[in-house]
Amino acid sequence: MSDIATDVITVRAVAVPASVDAPDARLFVEMVRIANAVCLHDAGHDYLHEEPEEMLGMWQDQTDWTQLAFAALRGDDVLGVVKMLISNQPDVSAIEFDLMVDPPRRGQGVEKSLLAEVEREARDRGISTIQTWTLHRPDAVGDRLESPTGWGSIPADTEALLQLAHGFTLEQVERNSVFDLTGDFSMVERMLHDAEAAAGDDYRPVVWTSPTPPEYVDGFAYALSRMSTDTPQGGLVVDEQHWDAARVKRRDARLQAQGLTVSVAAVLHVPTGRVVAYNELAIADDPAGATQQFGTLVVKEHRGHRLGTIVKCANLLRWRTIAPQSPRVSTFNAEENRHMLDINEAIGFVPASYAGAWKKVLD
Numbered sequence: 001m002s003d004i005a006t007d008v009i010t011v012r013a014v015a016v017p018a019s020v021d022a023p024d025a026r027l028f029v030e031m032v033r034i035a036n037a038v039c040l041h042d043a044g045h046d047y048l049h050e051e052p053e054e055m056l057g058m059w060q061d062q063t064d065w066t067q068l069a070f071a072a073l074r075g076d077d078v079l080g081v082v083k084m085l086i087s088n089q090p091d092v093s094a095i096e097f098d099l100m101v102d103p104p105r106r107g108q109g110v111e112k113s114l115l116a117e118v119e120r121e122a123r124d125r126g127i128s129t130i131q132t133w134t135l136h137r138p139d140a141v142g143d144r145l146e147s148p149t150g151w152g153s154i155p156a157d158t159e160a161l162l163q164l165a166h167g168f169t170l171e172q173v174e175r176n177s178v179f180d181l182t183g184d185f186s187m188v189e190r191m192l193h194d195a196e197a198a199a200g201d202d203y204r205p206v207v208w209t210s211p212t213p214p215e216y217v218d219g220f221a222y223a224l225s226r227m228s229t230d231t232p233q234g235g236l237v238v239d240e241q242h243w244d245a246a247r248v249k250r251r252d253a254r255l256q257a258q259g260l261t262v263s264v265a266a267v268l269h270v271p272t273g274r275v276v277a278y279n280e281l282a283i284a285d286d287p288a289g290a291t292q293q294f295g296t297l298v299v300k301e302h303r304g305h306r307l308g309t310i311v312k313c314a315n316l317l318r319w320r321t322i323a324p325q326s327p328r329v330s331t332f333n334a335e336e337n338r339h340m341l342d343i344n345e346a347i348g349f350v351p352a353s354y355a356g357a358w359k360k361v362l363d
Helices: 026-043 052-059 110-124 158-165 186-199 214-230 245-257 307-322 338-347
Strands: 004-006 009-013 065-074 077-087 094-101 129-136 144-146 153-155 169-180 203-209 261-269 274-283 291-298 328-334 350-361
Touching: 009 110, 026 052, 026 065, 026 077, 026 094, 026 129, 026 350, 052 245, 065 110, 077 110, 094 110, 110 129, 129 153, 129 158, 129 169, 153 169, 153 350, 158 169, 158 350, 169 338, 186 307, 186 338, 203 307, 214 245, 214 261, 214 274, 214 291, 261 307, 274 307, 291 307, 307 338, 328 338
Parallel strands: 094 129, 291 328
Antiparallel strands: 004 009, 009 065, 065 077, 077 094, 129 350, 144 153, 169 328, 169 350, 203 261, 261 274, 274 291
């Protein structure tokens, strides 16, 4: 796409470079820098920090998702970026995006220029819904916006008011919780023991480090497919995702390309052999960095057997031997997902920040 001049701001497509040192990597590396600056500024912590190599490993395989980005510049100065994620499945109905303006550059018209790119891309693709998230500190004061789900709220701060001014509606609030990996694990051990006793012989815990062992690939594909249908979505538009063994293997390859170590704790339903619950913990190359919890899911038909407790606690205990220097685990849950939040709180997770989920339906 050619550059689009908007006053003194130029919007330019971000190339996906071969490496972070490639001649065309500057805008990509700047995108990562600005993403980290926004998370630090808005959430008030660096638990979501990401290195350029980590993000690039995700972007270089676009078999399942199209990822594209645009940067707003004034001269050579990168003011902000917007990155988009679009499912490659047929009949996709929504674009997810992150609009990130370097905090010192906010309020200079950058937001409007980048949002125009999202809306243009959606219309060009015949997609009517665009969705995004804002981060918020847990100690913010002042007026608040209540989630329409009836669970949670976010401050009516500059970023939230910006969404409202551009025609977005708040659809859901998520809680970002953290667990201290340097503390006492006696509660985790006790909860795991009690949950395994309650689950009974029909459920068998298993663990592995990515890539997924061949004997679990098909079962894990089934569990991953249920993430798009079995978790609380509020008023967001979420397309059902289709998974098979080949897609699991592509995902494993992307995780490896990102330099991530990923531990999976899962529960097999013995009568069917299916994976019916799982939890993932991941860390990048920095052994002293924050651990990210990726997916945690218990398939709807198998809830009520304390499987969520099993996978969370089993993985935390295993994680101490995999990443002993990591100080904490960071995770997100919808505020209305009280079952998972109850487990988190009992284990010892505490709130670190909040996220607002926003939706706009284009004319």
